[in-house]
Amino acid sequence: MQNEKLHKTPLHRCHLQLGAKMVPFAGYEMPVQYTSVLDEAKSARREGGLFDVSHMGQFSIRGNTALEEIERLVTNDVRKLSVGQAQYNMLCNEKGGTIDDLVVYRRSEEEIYICVNASNRAADFEWMRSHFSSKVTLEDESEQTALLAIQGPRAEEIMCRVSDESTVKKLKYYWAVDAKALGLPCYLSRTGYTGEDGFELYVKSRDAISVWEGLLEAGRKSGLVPCGLGARDTLRLEMGYPLHGHELSPEISPLSAGLGWVVKIHRTAPFIGQEALKQESAHGSPRTLKAFLIEDRRIARQGYRIANEEKVSVGEITSGTFSPHLNHPIALGFVAKEFSGNDRFLVRIREDFVPVKPAKLPFVPTRVLKGA
16 A cells, blocks of 8 residues: 555666565655665676666756846855856755755756755745745756666766767766757766766656666666665765765754855855854854764664763764675764764664774765866
């Protein structure tokens, strides 16, 4: 009965044919793995992985004042964007908490295109709608759009087989262009959430199966494999990338999550949450997000308590997994400000206090082409 109430992406049939294990996620029935999480994560870093992320939401804002209106809602400096450029951003409430983290594209002079998290899609849309003027048109294009992500060191060569080689190779990191893949129109973006080089393809829902199957066929000899949400979560955690509902929430500011580089608190053009974030910046965040190596084979999962060496609770784990590339459990968690300088901690896993030590991010070196 539960599955009947879940949404399905346009690629649902493909996942079943590939034998994927399906799970509920953000209101959708999604593939968590096809073979194993560890094998898929390794393949994505070694050759390439193909992900269905069509559960994500896509909005278009059109009008002469589109850039000006989104500027009032997000924390980064969108006025620096050239047409075709993308930018990681935060949508904050008045208290500086994170409504959502999102990617903003300046698709044209009069259109802003936004990719939002699936679980926040309705709330994001209503927040934007309530703050925009009648001068712009806000449209939710999520149902008509599928999103595929091809990630890994061989992503570029595979994309060159299905799209114009010159277009693919010239596309810089965090830029996007209207292009074709397998002869079908797509908005091609050199972005992703794995720490690897790669691309995200926004395509019409009706074209999703053709593009998915075509990419897998084109990438077969290069080792491309389909990857589920389990591998995606492992890869993003190895990078220390935040996940909304874990490291970010309406009660967690981007500053406390270590994302100060996304917040232009002294920007001349004001944005919602700016004053609260200025105060937090001046006085310090009450908690700090830290990365941990677990000195045990057990995984420290979300909600597990972090303690000091005297076993006094000082924080909480937000994400934890087993890193196939370190062959070791890793985690992220918030620690109270007064204990953030400690170099030794404990995590309570069931009835045991397991030693953990702070680590530097990313856990695994990134290979995104930031200099491209």
